Amino acid sequence: MGILVTGGAGYIGSHTIVELLNSGYEVIVVDNFSNSSPESLRRVSEITGQRIMVYNMSILERDGLEKVFNENNIHAVIHFAGLKAVGESVAIPLQYYQNNITGTLNLLETMQKYNVKRLVFSSSATVYGFPESVPISEDFPLSVTNPYGRTKLMIEEILGDLFIADNEWSISILRYFNPIGAHSSGRIGEDPKGIPNNLVPFITRVAVGELKELTIFGGDYPTKDGTGVRDYIHVVDLALGHLKALEKTVSTPGVNTYNLGTGKGYSVLEMVEAFENTCGIKIPYTIAQRRPGDVAVCYADPIKAKQELGWGADKGIEEMCRDSWEWQAKNPNGYEVNIKNIESPHLSTSGDFLIKVNSI
Numbered sequence: 001m002g003i004l005v006t007g008g009a010g011y012i013g014s015h016t017i018v019e020l021l022n023s024g025y026e027v028i029v030v031d032n033f034s035n036s037s038p039e040s041l042r043r044v045s046e047i048t049g050q051r052i053m054v055y056n057m058s059i060l061e062r063d064g065l066e067k068v069f070n071e072n073n074i075h076a077v078i079h080f081a082g083l084k085a086v087g088e089s090v091a092i093p094l095q096y097y098q099n100n101i102t103g104t105l106n107l108l109e110t111m112q113k114y115n116v117k118r119l120v121f122s123s124s125a126t127v128y129g130f131p132e133s134v135p136i137s138e139d140f141p142l143s144v145t146n147p148y149g150r151t152k153l154m155i156e157e158i159l160g161d162l163f164i165a166d167n168e169w170s171i172s173i174l175r176y177f178n179p180i181g182a183h184s185s186g187r188i189g190e191d192p193k194g195i196p197n198n199l200v201p202f203i204t205r206v207a208v209g210e211l212k213e214l215t216i217f218g219g220d221y222p223t224k225d226g227t228g229v230r231d232y233i234h235v236v237d238l239a240l241g242h243l244k245a246l247e248k249t250v251s252t253p254g255v256n257t258y259n260l261g262t263g264k265g266y267s268v269l270e271m272v273e274a275f276e277n278t279c280g281i282k283i284p285y286t287i288a289q290r291r292p293g294d295v296a297v298c299y300a301d302p303i304k305a306k307q308e309l310g311w312g313a314d315k316g317i318e319e320m321c322r323d324s325w326e327w328q329a330k331n332p333n334g335y336e337v338n339i340k341n342i343e344s345p346h347l348s349t350s351g352d353f354l355i356k357v358n359s360i
Helices: 011-022 038-048 062-071 086-091 093-113 147-165 199-207 235-251 268-279 303-309 317-330
Strands: 002-006 026-031 052-056 074-079 118-124 170-176 178-180 214-217 232-234 254-260 285-288 347-350 353-357
Touching: 002 011, 011 026, 011 038, 011 235, 026 038, 026 062, 038 052, 052 062, 062 093, 074 093, 074 235, 086 093, 086 147, 093 147, 118 147, 118 235, 147 170, 147 254, 170 235, 178 199, 178 235, 178 317, 199 214, 199 268, 199 317, 214 268, 232 235, 232 317, 235 254, 235 303, 254 303, 268 317
Parallel strands: 002 026, 002 074, 026 052, 052 353, 074 118, 118 170, 170 254, 178 232, 214 285
Antiparallel strands: 347 353
């Protein structure tokens, strides 16, 4: 079964592709590598020993999407592609709306044209805004505090409207909490550009000596130690959640929304302590003022995913920390490969890893 994965070279996408290939799916990737590296996909091919067809293009390129669907037998789509930095979205909102909303509309219209009506969409717990209580279930009120979150919520609403208009569609919307960790091989992991926005890559870059200390934003929240509490989930557990959602999407029409989290909350200082105890490395830190838009406590109620998908997170916080450090220690500079190394417009090959450079 052919699965198109948009944004497949990214952190969550690359781990999901490993699980797809190991489960016998054929994978086609669309990615413009604006915030990722083709090296991640080369390593996925190495890990799995399987071939991946990759198109170097943006989902804003409508003609390019037509080419992808023409050249491949696609049964379903897992849609990761999109800009994703909260702070950046506040600074350049039009770019976020253009990329995330218009790109998704291009994808949906192309899927509809080729009668591919099975979709797993990468959403986010940011659509819950400032929840009044925890744990957060899927029926909580929705609100957003930044353009990034607004694009996710708008796309969710578009998908609901699409099903109302045509009930042949089958759509799973996955709201992630805080993915961390890496593949157990240490070959693929999270490789943010510049100063990390997320906690654990910040911790590991301090541990590897790239950064002097960790900055903790907010030490006066109404929590046990004053620092913010989040639901951290291993990226491999998250990837397996996509496979379960894909199975549901292929078999059952409708629009279904699922939280993907552990249902447990850890504070920032608890995460620092867990990393130090697991990896044996001291993490110096300073506490700064709160960041605008951050909530005190946020963790999931994952029961719906367990009941309807048969999915639950299995990996504990120690394994999350250990795998995060294994990746960073083996790859102190990340993937170190730039898309400019790939020549255009011919087909580049490396073993069974293929990148088809879009020349439309």
